[in-house]
Amino acid sequence: MFVDGYVVVGHVSVDVVRKLLTECPPIVGIAIPGMPSGVPGMSGPKVGSISIYAVSKDNAPTIYAAQ
Numbered sequence: 001m002f003v004d005g006y007v008v009v010g011h012v013s014v015d016v017v018r019k020l021l022t023e024c025p026p027i028v029g030i031a032i033p034g035m036p037s038g039v040p041g042m043s044g045p046k047v048g049s050i051s052i053y054a055v056s057k058d059n060a061p062t063i064y065a066a067q
Helices: 014-024
Strands: 006-009 027-033 051-055 062-066
Touching: 006 014, 014 027, 014 062
Parallel strands: 006 027
Antiparallel strands: 027 051, 051 062
């Protein structure tokens, strides 16, 4: 999905998308790989922190936030 020019992939929470739109970092987008349980839209218990990765054109993904 595209949000204001950023790509958002996976079950990313609204709070993290708001953070992205407020900070406007120089990245392509954010992503949660896989389909971990406990994130918005996925059933099951949340186990620990789930990393949301920043994706850029030139660098390896880095952790942008956790939910």
